[in-house]
Amino acid sequence: MIEVDEIDVSYGNIQVLWDLSMYVSEEDNVVAIVGPNGAGKSTLLDVISGLHPIDDGDVSLWGENINSLTPSDIVKQGFVHVSEKRNLFGEMTVRENLEMGAYTQRDELENTLNEVYELFPILEERADQRASSMSGGQQQMLALGRGLMAQPRILALDEPSEGLAPQITERVFEKIQEISEDVTVLLVEQHVNEALAMADRAYLLENGRIVEEDTGAGLLESDHVTAAYL
Numbered sequence: 001m002i003e004v005d006e007i008d009v010s011y012g013n014i015q016v017l018w019d020l021s022m023y024v025s026e027e028d029n030v031v032a033i034v035g036p037n038g039a040g041k042s043t044l045l046d047v048i049s050g051l052h053p054i055d056d057g058d059v060s061l062w063g064e065n066i067n068s069l070t071p072s073d074i075v076k077q078g079f080v081h082v083s084e085k086r087n088l089f090g091e092m093t094v095r096e097n098l099e100m101g102a103y104t105q106r107d108e109l110e111n112t113l114n115e116v117y118e119l120f121p122i123l124e125e126r127a128d129q130r131a132s133s134m135s136g137g138q139q140q141m142l143a144l145g146r147g148l149m150a151q152p153r154i155l156a157l158d159e160p161s162e163g164l165a166p167q168i169t170e171r172v173f174e175k176i177q178e179i180s181e182d183v184t185v186l187l188v189e190q191h192v193n194e195a196l197a198m199a200d201r202a203y204l205l206e207n208g209r210i211v212e213e214d215t216g217a218g219l220l221e222s223d224h225v226t227a228a229y230l
């Protein structure tokens with residue numbers, strides 16, 4: 001589904017991803033990318049989303065090279081990225097935020113909206129409330145719901161637990177697990193333990209390079225991961 005082949009990526013003169021290769025296949029429900037702050041995890045998601053250019057190498061989605069596609073073309077291909085910043089429209093209602101996520105026809109929009117409400121009943125209860133009036137956890141649910149409104153085949157989530165209390169984080173992870181039964185999830189997380197526990201496969205990214213790659217369970221047992229992150 002995703003193939004990243006030996007990419008180099010920079011901000012100006014500063015290279016931040018080095019000869020990086022990774023993939024996500026049809027068999028994967030959850031693929032995790034873990035690593036310290038500044039390792040390049042968000043940059044990798046930005047590159048696959050078409051938000052940041054590649055200096056060298058290739059990115060393909062479903063076999064098609066996307067190096068020169070626009071972010072909106074990439075969403076239409078089925079890759080949807082829920083960024084760390086959530087990017088909600090605070091002054092708009094919950095329902096309006098969800099509708100903004102839809103790249104679909106009106107009748108399909110209603111069906112998709114009902115599916116999202118089924119997964120997140122709180123969003124239906126709060127449909128007419130302004131997004132900014134919701135709690136941090138509810139806003140994260142809204143960001144996930146809005147991502148699903150585009151009917152993704154792959155949902156990329158950048159630090160979905162960012163800024164949330166442990167109990168809320170647990171609920172968000174349960175929802176991600178539920179989502180992954182239908183949609184492949186590419187998960188960037190600082191909660192290494194939880195992310196690896198739910199991942200079929202995982203990559204450890206340090207200083208812009210993939211340094212380990214294994215099943216989630218395998219990486220959880222790696223001496224390096226245990227010593228540095230758990």
Ligand code: ATP
Pocket residue numbers: 011016035036037038039040041042043044
């Ligand atoms: P975090 O969890 O802190 O977001 P990350 O693993 O997602 O970390 P990135 O945000 O991708 O890492 O950052 C990778 C490197 O690129 C870091 O050294 C960071 O300082 C640098 N970087 C990120 N965004 C920019 C930018 N807009 N301009 C210049 N450098 C940047």
